[in-house]
Amino acid sequence: MNAWQEFNKGIIKENPVLVALLGLCPVLAVTTTVINGLGMGLATTFVLLGSNIVISLISKLIPSKVRIPCYIVVIATFVTIVDLLIQAFSPALNKSLGIFIPLIVVNCMILGRAEAFASRNKLWYSILDALGMGIGFTLALFLLSAIREILGSGTIFGIAIAGNMPPILIFVLPPGAFAALGFIVAAVIYFTKKNKGAK
């Protein structure tokens, strides 16, 4: 596998949310507005990048018996850093994401990448993997939050969009999150199958 593929795979082919269906708790919970979705996506990408870099560097030193606790410590460190930075420089985002920032620790996508990729690959590939997966995660959150915000609140980035369509309340509520995600995943599966058929 070459470098480009390592980067590329997280965005569509192995997208953590839309294909692997990993880390759905924050995906469903915070995507009520585009700003929240993007904020969560970027915060997670930062944590993923940090943990992938550190874990790929130190993985040879870690005895396999205690590897999971070690990974969790590394991940928790980066999550706390992100949490502090957001509190310091973006109080508004901190207020709306709230508890979901510390909960990035238990996002199984991050531990999954550490265990399945960073611990077995060189630094450079681990960085590309983290960036690809992070962008894939952020894109999925952006897509879902855009659909939910437009349909559920009639706004995008908090700005009202033209047209007098009344907002469909259910899309800002949890059932709407499940429904919207379901439709996106179905569409992704449909198009991947179609592409395969064409080849």
Place this chain on the structure above:
Amino acid sequence: MKSVFVLTIIGFFSALLLYVTNDITKVPIEKAMERVKVEALRQIFPFEFKNDDIKTVIDESGKEFFEIKGEDNNLKGVAVETSSNEGYSGEIILLLAVSPKGEVFDYSVLAHKETPGLGNKIENEPFKKQFKDKTLDGFNWKVKKDGGFVDELTAATISSRAATDAVKKGLEVVSKKYFSGNKK
């Protein structure tokens, strides 16, 4: 043995990194929280004031009162945090501004978990306006459904009830401190 050693080393470096980050972000976080508070106070008082005009008073029970002082040091208004557990899901926390005469200026919702699109309308002007200039006496602090004066929000009677309850409680706290017997 090696496992313990490696985990300890990793823990040590994590702690070091967090120590540095905490050191860097400590002041900005305090400033950000201060700014959020001042911003919230600005929204609920109908007049302009400078940051220096805010005086925080803490009473014996640990309750914080934000006094706004005018030019000749007279009291122009008091704000207090107030909450209600009567909400549809969880606590509703408000910041309530009261005039020196004991009338409600306005409030802003600091935290709530009410249903988006229904209960969260307690944050909107049409609902909030009902409390403006109301005092503890002469106003029936209940929603209309319970025989009071407050127009409840459609499909959000419980949230309306809770908001009313919180405003009333806040007003009571302020009245008790500022208007009962020992007037300042």
